[in-house]
Amino acid sequence: MALHTSPEAPLPIGEVSRLIGGWIDRLGAIWVEGQITQLSRRPGQGVVFLTLRDPSYDISVSVTCYRQVFDAVADVVTEGARVVAHAKPEWYAPRGQLSLRAVEIRPVGVGELLARLEALKRSLGAEGLFAADRKKLLPFLPHRVGLVCGRASAAERDVLENARRRWPAVRFEVRNVAVQGVHAVPQVVAAVQELDGLPDVDVIIVARGGGSVEDLLPFSDEQLVRAVSACRTPVVSAIGHEPDSPLLDLVADLRASTPTDAAKKVVPDVGEELERVRGLRDRALRTVRATLDREERGLAQALARSAMERPHRMVEERAAEVDALVARSRRVLGHLLDRADSELAHTRARVVSLSPAATLERGYAVLRTADGGVVRSPDEVTPGDELRARVAGGEFAVRVTEPAETAAEAVAEE
The missing domain is CATH 2.40.50.140 (Nucleic acid-binding proteins)
Incomplete structure (x- = not known):
């Protein structure tokens, strides 16, 4: 316009x-x-x-x-x-x-590549391949270590030399593969699966030196990540340097910052272990000595007590107490018997004084009829009856010769 x-x-x-x-x-x-x-x-x-x-x-x-x-x-x-x-x-x-x-x-460029890797990372993470609860623990001293690395590479040399320097008897099962290019992924996957199938391989290290994002791209491949996730043997990822972070680091059971670091984490240092054993032995020896010293002091304190100096003293004291109790029991029993004897004598005297025999001793007699009945009244007998008279000295027979006289008549006569 x-x-x-x-x-x-x-x-x-x-x-x-x-x-x-x-x-x-x-x-x-x-x-x-x-x-x-x-x-x-x-x-x-x-x-x-x-x-x-x-x-x-x-x-x-x-x-x-x-x-x-x-x-x-x-x-x-x-x-x-x-x-x-x-x-x-x-x-x-x-x-x-x-x-x-x-x-x-x-x-x-690289940014687009990183974006694709980030999308793959989110997808695999959502499946749980990077979850911490599926990580397997490394053995303390592996019988044989599987190593996947480039042929005659610095990563192979670093792992082998540092591992044998730490533990000279360590054994390796090495698989040399392509670590970059189009053949890297299938060769690494095949080597990992082969080592995972060997029963005497206790841990697998996948190692490579540093490189660009494109060089390390095979170690973020989905096929390799899934193959490592399916391994029954613990896998250690030692790819590149500390800043490098391929997806293999996330799925592996342990990530090492460098191949040298992988050797340190997989194989224990014999010198450090011997020093640790010496330290534990010294600590155990100190503990035993401290225990013995403590028990000796306790024993010495126990022996210093009066009961341990005169072990029979307690028996003697208890024997004296028993004797005193026995003597006291005898005295108490004697008092009780004396009191019972006195009470019995008094009771006997009262019984004797109140008994019919005492009455007989004073000149009285008890008349009994033939059937054993006691005569209490003159009316109960008639002249000619046979009676038994009991006096203090014994019994004798009597005969009634006179008719019965009542008490009133007897008083009148008197």
């Missing part, structure tokens, strides 16, 4: 900005490439602000996107990374500023 302007009829700058904005709004979304020079992710905001720079032309453009768009690549995209973005140009009329609204961001 042509505009007619002149010094006498200029176009206001605001109108120019509005017209530019209208023209830009008619543009569709485009793919752009650049390097992230600034990145702003403010907490609580749903929008992320970026600045993309083209080093060839030294031009920078502001880019905005929703947080969920950036979160999809946040693990592999940082400041300085090159990305391609699907964005729509926008014109901010009040400031006359051009920006881009991105709806998709993709890393370029």
Whole structure:
């Protein structure tokens, strides 16, 4: 659209900005490439602000996107990374500023590779292949160590030399394989499975020296990760250097930062173990001596007691107590018998004084009829009756010769 302007009829700058904005709004979304020079992710905001720079032309453009768009690549995209973005140009009329609204961001080169690895990592992690509860413990002293590494590589030399320096009797079952390139994954998988099938191999080390992300890519392959996850033998990952982190590190039962570190973690140091044994032996000896000293002191204290100096003293004291109790018992029993004897004599005297025999001793007699009945009244007998008279000295027979006389008559006669 042509505009007619002149010094006498200029176009206001605001109108120019509005017209530019209208023209830009008619543009569709485009793919752009650049390097992230600034990145702003403010907490609580749903929008992320970026600045993309083209080093060839030294031009920078502001880019905005929703947080969920950036979160999809946040693990592999940082400041300085090159990305391609699907964005729509926008014109901010009040400031006359051009920006881009991105709806998709993709890393370029290594960044794209890392993004794929991150997606694979999340997928395998969701299956539980990296769970800590499935990790197997390494044996303290393995009978034979399986080693998967490159032929005549520095990783092989580091593992073998350091392991034998720590424990000279250690034995290895080595499998040399390709550690990069198209043949690396199948050869490493076959070597791991073969070693896992050997009954005398107690632990397997997969070792490789450092390298670029592309060089270490075989050790993040899904096939290798699943093969290691299925092993019954503990697997140690010793890939690259400390910053390197292939997926094999996550699925292995133990991660070593370097091949040398793997040798240290798998094989114990004979010198350290001997020193530990000496230390434990000295500690046990000190403990035994301390126990003996404590028991000797306790025995000495026990022997120093009076009961131990005169062991019969307690028996003598108890014997004296028993004698005293016996004497006391005898005295008490004698008193009781004396008192009972006295009471018995008094009772006997009362019984004797009240008995019929005592009455007979005073001259009285008891008359009994032939049938044994006691005569209490003159009316109970008649002249001619035979009676038995009992006196103090014995019995004799009597005969009634006179008629009965009542008590009243006898008194009258007197």
